[in-house]
Amino acid sequence: MPDSSCNDAVIVRRACGVLFATLNIPATRNALAPEVVAALAAAVARAEADPEVRALVLRGAGGSFSAGGNVGSFQSRLDADASQEDPVATRNRQFGYFMERLSVLPVPVIAAVEGAAMGGGMGLACAADIVLATRDARFALSETTLGIVAAQIAPFVVQRLGAAATRRLGLTGERVSGEAAAAIGLVDQLAADSAELDALIAEWLTRIGRCGPNANRVFKTLVGRCGHEPLGPLLDQASRQFAQCMRREGAEGVAAFRDKRDAAWTVRFDADTVRTAQSTR
Structure with a gap:
C-alpha cells in the first residue's frame, strides 16, 4: 500500500x-x-x-x-x-x-x-x-x-x-x-x-524505472542549463558530472548491461x- x-x-x-x-x-x-x-x-x-x-x-x-x-x-x-x-x-x-x-x-x-x-x-x-x-x-x-x-x-x-x-x-x-x-x-x-x-x-x-535515479536528476538539470550558460564551462562541468555518475550508479549500470540483467534500481509499474x-x- x-x-x-x-x-x-x-x-x-x-x-x-x-x-x-x-x-x-x-x-x-x-x-x-x-x-x-x-x-x-x-x-x-x-x-x-x-x-x-x-x-x-x-x-x-x-x-x-x-x-x-x-x-x-x-x-x-x-x-x-x-x-x-x-x-x-x-x-x-x-x-x-x-x-x-x-x-x-x-x-x-x-x-x-x-x-x-x-x-x-x-x-x-x-x-x-x-x-x-x-x-x-x-x-x-x-x-x-x-x-x-x-x-x-x-x-x-x-x-x-x-x-x-x-x-x-x-x-x-x-x-x-x-x-x-x-x-x-x-x-x-x-x-x-x-x-x-x-x-x-x-x-x-x-x-x-529503468534509468538510474541520480543520473536522471543530473541529466534533467544539465538540459535545463543548456542555452542559458556559455558552452565551454557547461561542458567542463558536465565532464565532471559524468565521472561522478560513472563512479556511482554507472558502475552498477555497466555491470548489469554486461551481465544481461536488470540494474539494482530497476522498478516496474502496472x-x-x-x-x-x-x-x-
Missing part, C-alpha cells in the same frame, strides 16, 4: 519511489486555488529534498485535470487594498514562483490529463516533461476570453509549443482536443479512456499500482 499524505486540496501518495499528486476539488474542476498551489508546491519540495523520489505524477480527480485559475476569487483580489503593493500582481506572481520550481524539478514530471486543462491547468501540463492525455481531453489558453492574460504560464507554454502555436492559442482562446494537442506537440501520447491512461502512466514510469496510488479514497 502506498504511503500517503493529503489535505482537502491535493492527495499525495508514494509508491515505488514515485509521488502521485492528485488535485482533489472536483466541484471546481480542480481550479488552482491558493490551497491547491500550496499543496502542489509542498509535493515539489518533497521531491526536491528526497533523493529517493524518482518521479512526480500530476493528475486531477473527478475526470478533470484543472480548469485553471480560481475565477471565483478574482473579485476579492480586486477589492483588496492596493495602496502599497498590488494584491492581484502579487498573487499572480506567486503562481509563477511555483511554476519555476516545478519546471526545474530534477526528477521526471508526468502530467496525466483528462477533461479540462484550461489556462493555468494547461500551463501546469506544459511545465511537465511528459504529457499523457485521453483523446477527449480539452486544452485552452482561455485567459484572453476573460480579458486577462496567461502571464505566468506563457514562458512554459512557449518552451513546449514554440511562439507561433502559443500566439495562435492565446490570441483566440481556441479549445483543442487531445488529438489536436498531440499534433502540435503538447501531448506525448494519447489514451482512449481513464483505464488506458492508467496503463500508459505505468508504461512511462516503467521506462523511467496499471493497478497506478490506480491505487491515484485513488482519492
Whole structure:
C-alpha cells in the first residue's frame, strides 16, 4: 500500500519511489486555488529534498485535470487594498514562483490529463516533461476570453509549443482536443479512456524505472542549463558530472548491461499500482 499524505486540496501518495499528486476539488474542476498551489508546491519540495523520489505524477480527480485559475476569487483580489503593493500582481506572481520550481524539478514530471486543462491547468501540463492525455481531453489558453492574460504560464507554454502555436492559442482562446494537442506537440501520447491512461502512466514510469535515479536528476538539470550558460564551462562541468555518475550508479549500470540483467534500481509499474496510488479514497 502506498504511503500517503493529503489535505482537502491535493492527495499525495508514494509508491515505488514515485509521488502521485492528485488535485482533489472536483466541484471546481480542480481550479488552482491558493490551497491547491500550496499543496502542489509542498509535493515539489518533497521531491526536491528526497533523493529517493524518482518521479512526480500530476493528475486531477473527478475526470478533470484543472480548469485553471480560481475565477471565483478574482473579485476579492480586486477589492483588496492596493495602496502599497498590488494584491492581484502579487498573487499572480506567486503562481509563477511555483511554476519555476516545478519546471526545474530534477526528477521526471508526468502530467496525466483528462477533461479540462484550461489556462493555468494547461500551463501546469506544459511545465511537465511528459504529457499523457485521453483523446477527449480539452486544452485552452482561455485567459484572453476573460480579458486577462496567461502571464505566468506563457514562458512554459512557449518552451513546449514554440511562439507561433502559443500566439495562435492565446490570441483566440481556441479549445483543442487531445488529438489536436498531440499534433502540435503538447501531448506525448494519447489514451482512449481513464483505464488506458492508467496503463500508459505505468508504461512511462516503467521506462523511467529503468534509468538510474541520480543520473536522471543530473541529466534533467544539465538540459535545463543548456542555452542559458556559455558552452565551454557547461561542458567542463558536465565532464565532471559524468565521472561522478560513472563512479556511482554507472558502475552498477555497466555491470548489469554486461551481465544481461536488470540494474539494482530497476522498478516496474502496472496499471493497478497506478490506480491505487491515484485513488482519492
